[in-house]
Amino acid sequence: MDQKTISTMEFDQIKHELGRYLVSASGKRELAALTPSADYDQIQYWLNETTDGADILRLTGGIPIPKLKNIQPQLKRLRINANLNGTELAQITKVLQTSMSVKNFFIEFKEQQKFELRVINDAVQQLITIPSVTKRLIQSIDPDGRVTDEASTKLHGIRRLITKTETEIHHQMERFTQGKNAKYLSDAIVTVRNDRYVVPVLARYRNKFGGVVHDQSASGQTLYIEPATVVEYNNRLRQAQVEEKQAILEVLAELSKLISPYQDEIKENAKILGHLDFINAKARYARDHQDSLPLLSTDNRVIIRQARHPMIDPQKVVANDIKIGDEYKAIVITGPNTGGKTITLKTFGLIQMMGQAGLFIPAQEGSTIAVFDNIYADIGDEQSLEQNLSTFSGHMENVKSILERITDRSLVLLDELGAGTDPKEGAALAMSILDYIASKDSTVVVTTHYPELKIYGYERPKTINASMEFDQETLKPTYHLLLGIPGRSNGVEIAQRLGINETIITEAKSLVSEDSQDLNQMIGELVEQRKAAREEKERLQKLLVVNQKKQDELTIKLDRFNEQRDSLLAKARNEANHEVSVAKKKADRIIHHLRQLEISQAGNVKEHELIDAQGALNALHQEDPRLKRNAVLRRAKAKHDFHVGDAVLVKSYGQQGELLSKRGKHKWEVQIGILRMEIDENDLEKISHKQLRKEERAREKVSSGIRTTQTRHTSAQLDLRGHRYEQAMSELSAFIDHALLNNLSSVTIIHGKGTGALRKGTREYLSSNPRVKSFDYAAPNNGGDGATIVNL
Structure with missing residues (x-):
C-alpha cells in the first residue's frame, strides 16, 4: 500500500488508538507492522479473526491475557548459554503460565458456550504448554523476580538460619536499646552499617561500649558501634548471606538450563499470545467505537452505509452513504469550500484502509468494501494548520506519480484537481486527467470548484456528479453528501448575507450569465427536494423500526397463543375420546348381550341392525383437530358464553352470583349476595338459574338453623405443587373457606417437599387460621411430610 497515502489518510492515528488496547510487547510489534493488504483471502482471514475476537468479548469479556514484557533479549542470552536473573525468569514464567491459562480458557469456552469460532482456534492450537517446567518456575520465582524459599532445599535451610540469626542479634541488641544502657544512645534503635547490625552511641560514652566502630554521624556526636557481644552473630549472619547469594545463583543457573531446550517454543508462544492480544485489541476498539464487520466485494463494488470518520467526535460527526463501482466508477464532487468535500475523501480512503487491514469499520452493518490493489491520494487539506499549502507544480508532480502506477483495481482520491492555475486551463487539465484514469478503468473520487466538471460528470459514462448539501436558508453546510446532484456556487448569496453593499450584489448578479443563474436555481431546487426526501426516509426508517419491534412482539404472542390453543384442543380431544371410548365399550357389551339373546331365544333382532348400531357408536370417535362437533367442547364453550343476567359461579371464591354488566374486554x-365485585371472566363459569335458586334456598335453610347437606362438590384435597408461593397461599386460603362452607371436617393439602417453602407457608397459614382445629403430616404411605392432613 502506498505509504504516502497511508500517511495522508492518517491511518497511523488509528493504529495509535488501537495500541491503547494492547498489553503485550509482541502484540505491539504486530501492530507496528500492520498495513492494509490487497490479498482478498488474507483480508477475509483477518476479518474472521476480528469477528472471533468480538464474539469472545461479547460472551466472556475477552481473552485473558495479562501484561507481557518483551522476552527477546532473554532468549538471546539463553542462546549463548548465559544464566538469566530472577526478573528475566519471571517474565518467561509469565509467558508459559499465560500459554496454559489461554489454552484452558478456549477449552472451557468450547464446553460452556457451545459456540463455533471461525479461525482463532488455528492460533490457539499452536500454543505449546510445558506443564512440568511451568510448575517448577512458578514454584521457584515470584512474579517480581525474587527466588522463593521453595526453589531449593539448600536455600530454604540457609534462609531459616538467617532468620534465626537475625532474631538472636535483635535479642542481644535489646540489652543496649532498653534498660539503663539506653541513656548512652543518641536513639534507642538498631540500624545497619557495612551490612552489620550496630547501635548509635553518643561519642562521649564510647568507653561504655566495647566492640567495633563502623561509622559516625556528620557532626561526630554519634558513633555507630557493633557491640562485642554481637560480633560473632554478625559474622555468622554475614556468612549465611554469602551462602544465600551462592544458592540463589545455583537456582538461577538450574532454571536457565531447564528452559534452554524450549527456547523456540517459548518464542513462538510469546508471538501467538501477542497475536491473540492484537485480536483482543481489535475487538475492543470496534466495540468502543461502535464499528461493524464489512463485507468484501470480489468485483470492487463499494456500498458503505452511514460512513463516519473515526477521528471526529461521534457526537458531531455527520454520517454519509458512499456508493461506487457498480453503475459508475467516478464521482465528481463540486461545490464551495468548507462543505466537507475533503473530509469525505478522507473518510472513504480511511475506511477502505481499515477494512483492508482486517479492522471493523465505522459504518452500519451490512456495508461492503472493495479490495483495491492500492489507494492513491493527492489531498491538500486547506483546513489543516500543520500542513503547508501545496503549489500547483507539487500537486502535478504527485498526480504524475499516481497516473504512472494505477491499474483497473486501484482507488484514486484527488482533492481540488487542477487548482492553483488559470481556471479554464485547470478545468481542461482536470477533465483530461479523469479521462486517462477512466481509460485505466480505475475507481476515482475527485473534488473540484470548476463548473465545467459538472457538465463532465453529467456527460461521461460511468461518472456521476455529487455535492455537499448546504442549507438554503442559512447557507451553512450540513456536511451531507448528495450523490447525483452537482454543487452550486453560493458566493454571491453568502456575500449578500454578510452585508456587502446591495449595489455590488446587484452588479455581481448581472455579470453572472443567465444560464449559470438558471443552473444554480435548478440545483438549489434539487437540493431542497433531496433534503426533504432524506428527512422523510429517516422518519420512515424510524417508524419501520418501531413497527418491526411491534410485529416481532405480536408474532411471539401469536406463537404462544397457537401453542396454548393446540394444547387445549389436544387435551379436550383426549377427554372427549375417553368419554366416547367408555360409551362404546358399554354399547359393545349391550350389543353382545343382544346377540346372545337373539341366538339363544331365536329372536327377531337382525345381524345387520346390530352391525349398523355398532358402526354408529364407533363414529362417535372424533378426529377433527378443531372438534367442532365435540359435545365436551360445546359444553365448555357454553359455560363461558356470558351475557348480562346470567347466573355464574365465581371459582376462586366458590360462590354463585349474577352478571350485572361488562367491564372492559375480559371483566x-x-x-354475589349483597356484594358487587369486578371479576375476570377466566374466574367465572356459567350455571343455570335453577341451580342458583337451589343454592340460595340451601343458604336460607342454613341461616335459619336447619342443617343441610353440601350443595356443591368441593374436593377434599388441594395440590399446590408447581405453584408460585403467592398463588399457592391464595389458593390455600380459598380452599379452606370452601371446605368450611361445605361442612367438611377434614381435608388434605399436598405441598410437596422441594425447597420447603410451600410446606412452611402452609403450616404458618394453618397455625394462624382460628377455624383450623389441628393439622399434621400425612402417613408415610400417603405422602409423608409432602402432604398435611387438616381437621376443621
Missing part, C-alpha cells in the same frame, strides 16, 4: 361486574 364483569358480578352480584
Whole structure:
C-alpha cells in the first residue's frame, strides 16, 4: 500500500488508538507492522479473526491475557548459554503460565458456550504448554523476580538460619536499646552499617561500649558501634548471606538450563499470545467505537452505509452513504469550500484502509468494501494548520506519480484537481486527467470548484456528479453528501448575507450569465427536494423500526397463543375420546348381550341392525383437530358464553352470583349476595338459574338453623405443587373457606417437599387460621411430610 497515502489518510492515528488496547510487547510489534493488504483471502482471514475476537468479548469479556514484557533479549542470552536473573525468569514464567491459562480458557469456552469460532482456534492450537517446567518456575520465582524459599532445599535451610540469626542479634541488641544502657544512645534503635547490625552511641560514652566502630554521624556526636557481644552473630549472619547469594545463583543457573531446550517454543508462544492480544485489541476498539464487520466485494463494488470518520467526535460527526463501482466508477464532487468535500475523501480512503487491514469499520452493518490493489491520494487539506499549502507544480508532480502506477483495481482520491492555475486551463487539465484514469478503468473520487466538471460528470459514462448539501436558508453546510446532484456556487448569496453593499450584489448578479443563474436555481431546487426526501426516509426508517419491534412482539404472542390453543384442543380431544371410548365399550357389551339373546331365544333382532348400531357408536370417535362437533367442547364453550343476567359461579371464591354488566374486554361486574365485585371472566363459569335458586334456598335453610347437606362438590384435597408461593397461599386460603362452607371436617393439602417453602407457608397459614382445629403430616404411605392432613 502506498505509504504516502497511508500517511495522508492518517491511518497511523488509528493504529495509535488501537495500541491503547494492547498489553503485550509482541502484540505491539504486530501492530507496528500492520498495513492494509490487497490479498482478498488474507483480508477475509483477518476479518474472521476480528469477528472471533468480538464474539469472545461479547460472551466472556475477552481473552485473558495479562501484561507481557518483551522476552527477546532473554532468549538471546539463553542462546549463548548465559544464566538469566530472577526478573528475566519471571517474565518467561509469565509467558508459559499465560500459554496454559489461554489454552484452558478456549477449552472451557468450547464446553460452556457451545459456540463455533471461525479461525482463532488455528492460533490457539499452536500454543505449546510445558506443564512440568511451568510448575517448577512458578514454584521457584515470584512474579517480581525474587527466588522463593521453595526453589531449593539448600536455600530454604540457609534462609531459616538467617532468620534465626537475625532474631538472636535483635535479642542481644535489646540489652543496649532498653534498660539503663539506653541513656548512652543518641536513639534507642538498631540500624545497619557495612551490612552489620550496630547501635548509635553518643561519642562521649564510647568507653561504655566495647566492640567495633563502623561509622559516625556528620557532626561526630554519634558513633555507630557493633557491640562485642554481637560480633560473632554478625559474622555468622554475614556468612549465611554469602551462602544465600551462592544458592540463589545455583537456582538461577538450574532454571536457565531447564528452559534452554524450549527456547523456540517459548518464542513462538510469546508471538501467538501477542497475536491473540492484537485480536483482543481489535475487538475492543470496534466495540468502543461502535464499528461493524464489512463485507468484501470480489468485483470492487463499494456500498458503505452511514460512513463516519473515526477521528471526529461521534457526537458531531455527520454520517454519509458512499456508493461506487457498480453503475459508475467516478464521482465528481463540486461545490464551495468548507462543505466537507475533503473530509469525505478522507473518510472513504480511511475506511477502505481499515477494512483492508482486517479492522471493523465505522459504518452500519451490512456495508461492503472493495479490495483495491492500492489507494492513491493527492489531498491538500486547506483546513489543516500543520500542513503547508501545496503549489500547483507539487500537486502535478504527485498526480504524475499516481497516473504512472494505477491499474483497473486501484482507488484514486484527488482533492481540488487542477487548482492553483488559470481556471479554464485547470478545468481542461482536470477533465483530461479523469479521462486517462477512466481509460485505466480505475475507481476515482475527485473534488473540484470548476463548473465545467459538472457538465463532465453529467456527460461521461460511468461518472456521476455529487455535492455537499448546504442549507438554503442559512447557507451553512450540513456536511451531507448528495450523490447525483452537482454543487452550486453560493458566493454571491453568502456575500449578500454578510452585508456587502446591495449595489455590488446587484452588479455581481448581472455579470453572472443567465444560464449559470438558471443552473444554480435548478440545483438549489434539487437540493431542497433531496433534503426533504432524506428527512422523510429517516422518519420512515424510524417508524419501520418501531413497527418491526411491534410485529416481532405480536408474532411471539401469536406463537404462544397457537401453542396454548393446540394444547387445549389436544387435551379436550383426549377427554372427549375417553368419554366416547367408555360409551362404546358399554354399547359393545349391550350389543353382545343382544346377540346372545337373539341366538339363544331365536329372536327377531337382525345381524345387520346390530352391525349398523355398532358402526354408529364407533363414529362417535372424533378426529377433527378443531372438534367442532365435540359435545365436551360445546359444553365448555357454553359455560363461558356470558351475557348480562346470567347466573355464574365465581371459582376462586366458590360462590354463585349474577352478571350485572361488562367491564372492559375480559371483566364483569358480578352480584354475589349483597356484594358487587369486578371479576375476570377466566374466574367465572356459567350455571343455570335453577341451580342458583337451589343454592340460595340451601343458604336460607342454613341461616335459619336447619342443617343441610353440601350443595356443591368441593374436593377434599388441594395440590399446590408447581405453584408460585403467592398463588399457592391464595389458593390455600380459598380452599379452606370452601371446605368450611361445605361442612367438611377434614381435608388434605399436598405441598410437596422441594425447597420447603410451600410446606412452611402452609403450616404458618394453618397455625394462624382460628377455624383450623389441628393439622399434621400425612402417613408415610400417603405422602409423608409432602402432604398435611387438616381437621376443621
